[in-house]
Amino acid sequence: MSKQPIDLRAYRARRAAAESSTPDARCGPGEVPCAQCRRPLSERASRCLHCGLHYKGFAGDFAPKPRKSRLFKIVAVILVVLTLVSGIGVFPWGA
Numbered sequence: 001m002s003k004q005p006i007d008l009r010a011y012r013a014r015r016a017a018a019e020s021s022t023p024d025a026r027c028g029p030g031e032v033p034c035a036q037c038r039r040p041l042s043e044r045a046s047r048c049l050h051c052g053l054h055y056k057g058f059a060g061d062f063a064p065k066p067r068k069s070r071l072f073k074i075v076a077v078i079l080v081v082l083t084l085v086s087g088i089g090v091f092p093w094g095a
Contacts, residue, residue: 035059046058
Protein backbone atom coordinates (compact mmCIF):
# COMPACT_ATOMS: atom_id res chain seq x y z
CA MET A 1 0.00 0.00 0.00
CA SER A 2 1.35 3.40 -0.95
CA LYS A 3 2.08 5.97 1.77
CA GLN A 4 1.61 8.92 -0.61
CA PRO A 5 -1.34 11.21 0.13
CA ILE A 6 -4.27 11.02 -2.27
CA ASP A 7 -5.35 14.20 -4.01
CA LEU A 8 -9.13 13.81 -3.67
CA ARG A 9 -9.93 16.98 -5.59
CA ALA A 10 -7.99 15.78 -8.65
CA TYR A 11 -9.47 12.27 -8.31
CA ARG A 12 -13.02 13.63 -8.18
CA ALA A 13 -12.36 15.87 -11.18
CA ARG A 14 -11.02 12.92 -13.20
CA ARG A 15 -13.94 10.77 -12.12
CA ALA A 16 -16.53 13.43 -13.03
CA ALA A 17 -14.91 13.96 -16.42
CA ALA A 18 -14.92 10.23 -17.10
CA GLU A 19 -18.56 9.83 -16.09
CA SER A 20 -19.82 12.90 -17.95
CA SER A 21 -18.19 12.07 -21.26
CA THR A 22 -19.68 9.22 -23.22
CA PRO A 23 -16.94 7.54 -25.24
CA ASP A 24 -19.30 6.49 -28.01
CA ALA A 25 -20.26 10.14 -28.63
CA ARG A 26 -16.63 11.03 -29.35
CA CYS A 27 -16.25 8.22 -31.86
CA GLY A 28 -16.71 9.15 -35.47
CA PRO A 29 -17.88 6.94 -38.31
CA GLY A 30 -15.76 3.81 -38.55
CA GLU A 31 -14.46 4.24 -34.99
CA VAL A 32 -15.17 2.35 -31.78
CA PRO A 33 -14.09 2.99 -28.16
CA CYS A 34 -11.10 1.00 -26.91
CA ALA A 35 -12.09 -1.68 -24.40
CA GLN A 36 -9.43 -0.51 -21.93
CA CYS A 37 -8.83 3.25 -22.29
CA ARG A 38 -12.17 4.10 -24.02
CA ARG A 39 -10.45 6.36 -26.57
CA PRO A 40 -11.68 6.15 -30.17
CA LEU A 41 -9.81 3.93 -32.60
CA SER A 42 -10.51 2.45 -35.99
CA GLU A 43 -12.80 -0.54 -35.94
CA ARG A 44 -10.28 -2.33 -38.20
CA ALA A 45 -7.40 -1.80 -35.72
CA SER A 46 -5.74 -4.80 -34.12
CA ARG A 47 -4.02 -2.71 -31.41
CA CYS A 48 -4.92 0.49 -29.55
CA LEU A 49 -2.45 3.28 -30.33
CA HIS A 50 -3.07 4.94 -26.96
CA CYS A 51 -2.82 2.15 -24.38
CA GLY A 52 -1.35 -0.69 -26.50
CA LEU A 53 -4.18 -3.18 -25.93
CA HIS A 54 -4.00 -5.98 -28.51
CA TYR A 55 -7.16 -7.39 -30.05
CA LYS A 56 -7.51 -10.90 -31.44
CA GLY A 57 -9.09 -9.90 -34.73
CA PHE A 58 -10.36 -6.33 -35.04
CA ALA A 59 -11.40 -3.79 -32.43
CA GLY A 60 -14.86 -3.55 -34.00
CA ASP A 61 -15.51 -7.17 -33.00
CA PHE A 62 -15.11 -6.23 -29.33
CA ALA A 63 -17.06 -2.95 -29.42
CA PRO A 64 -20.24 -2.75 -27.37
CA LYS A 65 -23.30 -3.44 -29.45
CA PRO A 66 -26.07 -0.84 -29.43
CA ARG A 67 -28.90 -1.89 -27.13
CA LYS A 68 -32.56 -1.41 -27.84
CA SER A 69 -34.16 1.20 -25.65
CA ARG A 70 -36.75 0.41 -23.03
CA LEU A 71 -39.36 2.40 -24.97
CA PHE A 72 -38.78 0.20 -28.02
CA LYS A 73 -39.39 -2.93 -25.93
CA ILE A 74 -42.59 -1.52 -24.39
CA VAL A 75 -43.98 -0.55 -27.80
CA ALA A 76 -43.15 -4.00 -29.19
CA VAL A 77 -44.98 -5.74 -26.32
CA ILE A 78 -48.02 -3.48 -26.75
CA LEU A 79 -48.13 -4.24 -30.48
CA VAL A 80 -47.97 -7.98 -29.84
CA VAL A 81 -50.77 -7.79 -27.27
CA LEU A 82 -52.95 -5.70 -29.61
CA THR A 83 -52.34 -8.15 -32.44
CA LEU A 84 -53.38 -11.07 -30.23
CA VAL A 85 -56.50 -9.26 -28.98
CA SER A 86 -57.56 -8.25 -32.49
CA GLY A 87 -56.97 -11.81 -33.72
CA ILE A 88 -59.30 -13.19 -31.03
CA GLY A 89 -61.99 -10.69 -32.10
CA VAL A 90 -61.71 -11.67 -35.77
CA PHE A 91 -61.82 -15.42 -35.13
CA PRO A 92 -64.49 -16.06 -32.49
CA TRP A 93 -63.77 -19.55 -31.23
CA GLY A 94 -67.14 -20.10 -29.59
CA ALA A 95 -69.32 -19.23 -32.59
